[in-house]
Amino acid sequence: MRAPDNPVFAKGDVLLAVENVSLGFGGVKALTDVSFDIRKSEIRAIIGPNGAGKTSMLNCINGFYYPTEGRITFKGVKRPKMRPYEAARGGIARTFQNVALFKSMSTLDNIMAGRSIKMHSNFFWQLFRHGPAMKEEVEHRRFVEEIIDFLEIQHIRKTPVGRLPYGLQKRVELGRALAMEPELLLLDEPMAGMNLEEKEDMSRFILEVNQQYGTTIALIEHDMGVVMDLSDRVVVLEYGRKIADGTPSEVKGDQRVIDAYLGVAH
Amino acid sequence: MLYREAGQFKTNYVADSAIFPLRQDRIGLGLIIIAAYALAFLGNSFLLQAVMIPFLVFSLASIGLNILTGYTGLLSLGTGAFMGVGAYACYKLMTAFPEVNVIVWIFVSGFFSAAIGALFGLPSLRIKGFYLAVATLAAQFFLQWCFIRIPWLVNYNVSGALDAPLRTLFGTPIMGPNATPQTRYLVVLTIVILLTWLASNLVHGRIGRMWIAIRDMDLAAELMGIRPLQTKLLAFAVSSYYCGVAGALLVFLWYGGAEYDVFNINQSFFILFMVIIGGLGSLIGSFFGAALIFILPIVLGIVLPAIMSPFGISVGADVIEHLRFMIVGALIIFFLIVEPHGLARLWQIGKQKLLVWPFPY
Numbered sequence: 001m002r003a004p005d006n007p008v009f010a011k012g013d014v015l016l017a018v019e020n021v022s023l024g025f026g027g028v029k030a031l032t033d034v035s036f037d038i039r040k041s042e043i044r045a046i047i048g049p050n051g052a053g054k055t056s057m058l059n060c061i062n063g064f065y066y067p068t069e070g071r072i073t074f075k076g077v078k079r080p081k082m083r084p085y086e087a088a089r090g091g092i093a094r095t096f097q098n099v100a101l102f103k104s105m106s107t108l109d110n111i112m113a114g115r116s117i118k119m120h121s122n123f124f125w126q127l128f129r130h131g132p133a134m135k136e137e138v139e140h141r142r143f144v145e146e147i148i149d150f151l152e153i154q155h156i157r158k159t160p161v162g163r164l165p166y167g168l169q170k171r172v173e174l175g176r177a178l179a180m181e182p183e184l185l186l187l188d189e190p191m192a193g194m195n196l197e198e199k200e201d202m203s204r205f206i207l208e209v210n211q212q213y214g215t216t217i218a219l220i221e222h223d224m225g226v227v228m229d230l231s232d233r234v235v236v237l238e239y240g241r242k243i244a245d246g247t248p249s250e251v252k253g254d255q256r257v258i259d260a261y262l263g264v265a266h
Numbered sequence: 267m268l269y270r271e272a273g274q275f276k277t278n279y280v281a282d283s284a285i286f287p288l289r290q291d292r293i294g295l296g297l298i299i300i301a302a303y304a305l306a307f308l309g310n311s312f313l314l315q316a317v318m319i320p321f322l323v324f325s326l327a328s329i330g331l332n333i334l335t336g337y338t339g340l341l342s343l344g345t346g347a348f349m350g351v352g353a354y355a356c357y358k359l360m361t362a363f364p365e366v367n368v369i370v371w372i373f374v375s376g377f378f379s380a381a382i383g384a385l386f387g388l389p390s391l392r393i394k395g396f397y398l399a400v401a402t403l404a405a406q407f408f409l410q411w412c413f414i415r416i417p418w419l420v421n422y423n424v425s426g427a428l429d430a431p432l433r434t435l436f437g438t439p440i441m442g443p444n445a446t447p448q449t450r451y452l453v454v455l456t457i458v459i460l461l462t463w464l465a466s467n468l469v470h471g472r473i474g475r476m477w478i479a480i481r482d483m484d485l486a487a488e489l490m491g492i493r494p495l496q497t498k499l500l501a502f503a504v505s506s507y508y509c510g511v512a513g514a515l516l517v518f519l520w521y522g523g524a525e526y527d528v529f530n531i532n533q534s535f536f537i538l539f540m541v542i543i544g545g546l547g548s549l550i551g552s553f554f555g556a557a558l559i560f561i562l563p564i565v566l567g568i569v570l571p572a573i574m575s576p577f578g579i580s581v582g583a584d585v586i587e588h589l590r591f592m593i594v595g596a597l598i599i600f601f602l603i604v605e606p607h608g609l610a611r612l613w614q615i616g617k618q619k620l621l622v623w624p625f626p627y
Binding site: 062064083084085087088089093094096100101102103104105109112113114116117119121123126127128129133134136137138141142145176180 | 278279280282283285464467468470471472473475476478479481482483485486487488489490491492493494500547
C-alpha cells in the first residue's frame with residue numbers, strides 16, 4: 001500500500017473542518033452547534049455517553065445526513081449536499097458499529113468490492129473477463145492481498161464472511177475500508193464486543209495504518225483506555241453538544257467530561 | 267476418489283480467480299457440453315422439441331431473473347413481459363429487415379427489452395422487496411396491454427399472433443415450419459451456452475461484486491462508492507436482455523408462433539419459482555430450477571404409468587396428470603425444507619462432501 005500523497009495537505013493541516021453543525025430530526029436535536037476539526041494524519045477520537053450524537057456526527061461527515069445548519073469543509077472546500085457514494089469517491093471510508101459486511105461474499109471478495117471505485121475496465125471487457133478486465137482484476141488482487149497480509153487474515157481469504165467470528169468480521173471490515181485507500185477513515189466503535197486480545201490487535205492495526213500510510217482516522221470508541229492510548233486529540237460530545245476538545249490528558253482532567261461520564265451530585 | 271483438490275496448486279492470481287478452479291470441474295463441464303451437442307444427433311425429435319429446447323429457453327430466462335433477483339436482490343414479477351418485449355422486437359426486426367440473418371436479430375432484440383427493463387427499474391432506487399415487485403407488476407400489465415392493443419407490433423396480422431417466418435442459416439432452415447427440431451435445438455443450445463458464459467464472466471467480476479454488495483448491504487455498498495441507481499439499472503438491463511432473448515427463442519424456435527398470452531403473469535411466476543427452487547444467486551441453479559419445474563413433470567408422466575403397469579394398476583391419463591402435480595408440488599416443498607437456498611446449494615454441499623470423501627471433513 002502507498003500513502004495517498006497530496007502535496008497540498010501536509011501532516012498537521014486541517015483536513016476536515018466541522019463548523020457550527022446542527023442536525024435535527026423533526027423536534028429531536030441530534031447535534032447542536034458542534035465545531036471541531038480533523039487534521040491530516042492524526043487519530044481523532046469522538047467520545048461521549050450513549051446518545052450523545054457521535055454516530056450522527058459520522059453520518060454527517062460521510063453524507064448519510066446533511067446538517068440542518070452549519071457546514072463541513074473537506075480538503076479546504078465546503079461540501080455541497082452529497083450522497084454517501086460521492087463522499088466515498090472523495091476519499092472518506094467508514095466502518096460500522098454493527099458490522100456491515102457483504103455476508104455471502106468471501107473475505108477476498110469483500111475487500112475487492114472495496115476496490116470498486118478504483119476499477120475502471122468497461123462493461124465489454126467485463127463480459128469477456130479478458131484483456132483489461134482481467135489485468136485490472138489481477139492488479140487489484142495484488143493490492144488486496146497486501147491488505148490481507150497486513151491484517152493477518154490470510155487463512156480466511158476464501159471463507160464467506162457470514163461464517164466468521166465477530167472479531168474477524170470487524171477486521172475484514174477494516175480491510176474493506178482500507179481497500180478504498182481513503183484519506184479519511186471513520187471507525188465507528190471498532191472494538192465493540194471484542195476481548196482484550198482482539199482489542200490489542202485492532203489497536204495495533206489502527207496505529208500501523210496511521211503511521212505507515214499516514215491515513216487520517218476519526219474513531220468513536222467507548223473503551224477509555226484505548227481512546228487515551230491511541231488518539232492524538234479527543235472531542236467529547238454530550239446531548240449533541242461539544243463539551244470538551246483537546247489532547248487525551250486535557251480531556252481526562254476536564255470537569256465537564258468527568259461530570260458527563262460519572263454524573264453530577266444534585 | 268477422483269474428485270480431489272490435492273496437487274492442484276495455483277501459482278498466479280489469474281489461475282486462482284478462475285471461475286472453475288478445479289480441474290475435475292472443468293473436465294465435467296466440457297463433458298456436459300459435448301453431451302449436450304451429441305444429444306442433437308442421438309435424441310429423437312420429441313426429446314429435443316418438447317424437453318430440451320424449452321428447458322434451455324427457461325434456463326436462459328431464469329438466468330436473466332437470477333441476475334436481478336438472485337444477484338442484485340431486486341424482486342421482479344415482470345419477467346414474462348420482458349420476454350414478450352424481446353419476442354415482439356425480434357418479430358418486428360426480422361420482418362422489417364428479412365435480409366439480415368435472424369441470429370443477429372435475436373441478439374439485438376434483447377437490447378429492446380434491456381431498455382424497457384431499465385426504464386421499469388427506475389423505481390428500484392427508492393423501493394425494494396415486495397413494493398418493487400408490485401412496481402414491476404405494473405410493467406407486466408402495461409406491456410401485456412401493449413401486446414394486445416398495438417396491432418403494429420404484429421404487422422396488423424388479423425389473428426394478432428406472432429408466427430415464425432422461414433429463416434435460414436448457411437442454407438439450413440433454423441426457423442419456421444421447415445426447421446427440424448435438431449437444427450433449432452443446436453441454435454438454442456449455442457445461444458444459451460454463449461450467454462451463460464458471458465453471464466458467468468459478469469457475475470464473477472467487478473460488476474457481479476457490485477450487484478452482490480447492493481443485495482447484501484446496500485448502505486455499505488454506497489459507502490464503498492458504488493452508485494446504487496446505476497448498479498441497479500444495469501442489473502435490470504442485463505436481466506431483461508436475457509429475458510428478452512429467451513422470449514424470442516421461446517416464440518420462434520420453440521412454439522413456432524404464439525399469442526400475447528404466453529407472456530402473462532403466470533410466465534413471470536413460473537420463472538420466479540425456477541429461480542427460487544434452483545437457488546438465488548447461482549447460474550447453475552437456474553438450470554436446476556428449470557429442470558425440476560419443467561422436465562420433472564414430463565419425466566413423471568412417462569415413468570408413472572410404466573411403474574404402475576407391472577402391478578396391474580391401470581390408471582387413466584387424468585389420474586396421472588393429478589399425480590404429477592401432487593408429486594412435483596410435494597418435491598418442491600421437500601427441497602425447500604431440506605435446503606431453503608435451493609438446489610444449487612445442495613449441489614455445492616454435495617461437491618464439498620465429495621472432495622473429502624470418505625472422511626467427514
